[in-house]
Amino acid sequence: MAKKKSAAKTNAMRILDKLGIEYTTASYDDDGEHVLEKGAAGKTAQKIGVDPATVFKTIVMRSDSKEIFVFLQSALHEINLKKARAVSGAKEINPVKPDELLTLTGYVRGGCSPLGMKKQFKTFIDNCALECEKIHISAGVRGEQICISPKDLAAACSGEFVDLIL
Numbered sequence: 743m744a745k746k747k748s749a750a751k752t753n754a755m756r757i758l759d760k761l762g763i764e765y766t767t768a769s770y771d772d773d774g775e776h777v778l779e780k781g782a783a784g785k786t787a788q789k790i791g792v793d794p795a796t797v798f799k800t801i802v803m804r805s806d807s808k809e810i811f812v813f814l815q816s817a818l819h820e821i822n823l824k825k826a827r828a829v830s831g832a833k834e835i836n837p838v839k840p841d842e843l844l845t846l847t848g849y850v851r852g853g854c855s856p857l858g859m860k861k862q863f864k865t866f867i868d869n870c871a872l873e874c875e876k877i878h879i880s881a882g883v884r885g886e887q888i889c890i891s892p893k894d895l896a897a898a899c900s901g902e903f904v905d906l907i908l
Contacts, residue, residue: 752855752858752881752882752883752886753848753855753857753858753882754855754857754858754879754880754881754882754888755767755881755882755888756858757857757858757898758857758888758890758894758898761897761898763890763894763897763898764890764891764894765888765889765890765894766888766889767881767886767887767888767889768790768792768878768886768887768889769790769885769886769887770786770789770790770885770886770887771789771885772852772884772885782799782852783797783798783799783816783817784797784817784818786817786878786887787817787878790878790887792878794816794817794818795816795817795818795870795873795874796816796874796876796877796878797816797817797877797878797887798814798815798816798817798867798868798871798877798878798879799814799815799816799817800812800813800814800854800855800856800879800880801813801814801815801821801837802837802838802843802846802847802854802863803826803830803835803836803837803838804835804836804837804838805830805832805833805834805835806832806833806834806835807832809830809832809864810838810846810861810863811826811830811832811835811863811864811865811866812856812859812863812864812865812866812899813826813865813866813867813868813906814856814865814866814867814868814871814879814895814901815868815906815907816868816870816871818870819868819870819906819907819908820907820908821868821906821907821908822906822907822908823835823836825904825905825906825907826866826906829866829902829904829906830864830866846859846860846861847859847860848860849880849882850884852880852884853880853881853882853883853884853885853886854880854882855879855880855881855882855888856879856895856899856901857879857882857888857895857898857899858882862899862900864902865899865900865901865902866901866902866903866904866906867892867895867896867901867902867903867904868903868904868905868906868907869903869904869905869906869907870907871892871895871903872892872893872903874892875891876889876890876891876892877889877890877891877892877895879895
């Protein structure tokens, strides 16, 4: 795995440091020209040399009542919208448009971390994370991942483990 010290601490890392939660980082080359599309999390896993089951994408969604929710799902799976609606209590729920992400969270697409968003949103982590000793999440910038225990992540972001798999 490409473990190395990050050049600069991100907000997500500073939060973990403040909480005394152990983590490592993994950096990968992000030339800024990649297309963020289905499969991007799997490509990140390949770049840092880890099992794609351990790389979790952060998906921000808005309900029909305009409430924002954060979902974390393994690179191997898609979120079941029916299950997302059920756990969030929403009648309808859809991903936030990429051009709204920065304004809502403070993060860009491809670098969105569940830690350190502008506001603490209700966060749901797929149960499959519990099958992993460590998972990888965005550190808050493209090209940097945080490797952390799922339970420590849940504690840091007040996340709830739920079934989200399609």
